[in-house]
Amino acid sequence: MELRAILVDDEQLARDELGYLLGQIGGVEVVGQAGNGLEAITTIERLQPDVVFLDVQMPGLTGFEVARRMVDDRAATQIIFVTAYDQHAIEAFEVNAVDYLLKPVDPTRLEVAVQRARRRVSSDLTLQRGAGVGGVDYRGAGSPGIDHREVEAPGINTDQLEKIIQLVTDRQSRRERLAIKVGERFLLVLAEEIIYASLADDSIIVVTPQHIGTSNYRTLDELQARLDPSVFWRVHRSHLVNINKIKEIVPWFSRNYILRMKDAKATEIPVSRTQTRRLREYLKL
Numbered sequence: 001m002e003l004r005a006i007l008v009d010d011e012q013l014a015r016d017e018l019g020y021l022l023g024q025i026g027g028v029e030v031v032g033q034a035g036n037g038l039e040a041i042t043t044i045e046r047l048q049p050d051v052v053f054l055d056v057q058m059p060g061l062t063g064f065e066v067a068r069r070m071v072d073d074r075a076a077t078q079i080i081f082v083t084a085y086d087q088h089a090i091e092a093f094e095v096n097a098v099d100y101l102l103k104p105v106d107p108t109r110l111e112v113a114v115q116r117a118r119r120r121v122s123s124d125l126t127l128q129r130g131a132g133v134g135g136v137d138y139r140g141a142g143s144p145g146i147d148h149r150e151v152e153a154p155g156i157n158t159d160q161l162e163k164i165i166q167l168v169t170d171r172q173s174r175r176e177r178l179a180i181k182v183g184e185r186f187l188l189v190l191a192e193e194i195i196y197a198s199l200a201d202d203s204i205i206v207v208t209p210q211h212i213g214t215s216n217y218r219t220l221d222e223l224q225a226r227l228d229p230s231v232f233w234r235v236h237r238s239h240l241v242n243i244n245k246i247k248e249i250v251p252w253f254s255r256n257y258i259l260r261m262k263d264a265k266a267t268e269i270p271v272s273r274t275q276t277r278r279l280r281e282y283l284k285l
Helices: 012-025 037-047 063-072 087-092 107-134 158-174 220-225 273-283
Strands: 003-008 028-034 051-055 078-083 099-102 177-182 185-190 196-200 203-207 212-215 232-236 239-242 246-251 257-261 268-270
Touching (some): 003 107, 012 028, 012 273, 028 037, 037 063, 051 063, 078 107, 196 220, 232 273
Parallel strands (some): 003 051
Antiparallel strands (some): 177 185, 196 203, 196 239
């Protein structure tokens, strides 16, 4: 069966990429898109899709808050969260009742999520047909969400979503400070003060206006997962930058760019080809 899907993400490029990947998989028709939580709610109510791919971090209503509204409305639509949080964070949120995709979305993992959604939709249709015969109302029996196990389980409920939202809030507050090693000392710096972080000689160098130190995180992936993905961009495999700390964007070869940062040395950081398009879109270059 073909699934009718809605894509919800505040970045058009992310929606375009997800739509392209779904087109490669096949069997999914993208019937609508939304760029924020409020738009997502009205679009879901209007189109009644089989599945919604729901970004977690959005301005206004978060993805979790949209999901809570859907649960309250007993929407039959299945939910697949799309998130920049790492796997351990998601497990800590106890969302085993819903499926999730990590950004950047892996095509193989996406296909698995689509298959799970298709099984859940088919199961709900079977229950609805049974309700028509036996007179029992099963609507909403499969509440939004997809279980990670092969055996389907009840979907996420309002209490779980409240707990998730609180955990997200707590986690974000914990990310406000980061420990870096400067000489023999460990200093706590505000995440918003970080200008950039770079991988050099198997160490992660963190630069702020006052300090240059090293992080205890082993990889840039680990560090990036602890920072706000809307502010810190992985513009290159070896560089993570605070987009609010870019001083100048310098055109480079093959329509690529170099970022000149706001540190004392005006450090120049290359932008990889894959991230150039995102940068152009965000800054309207």
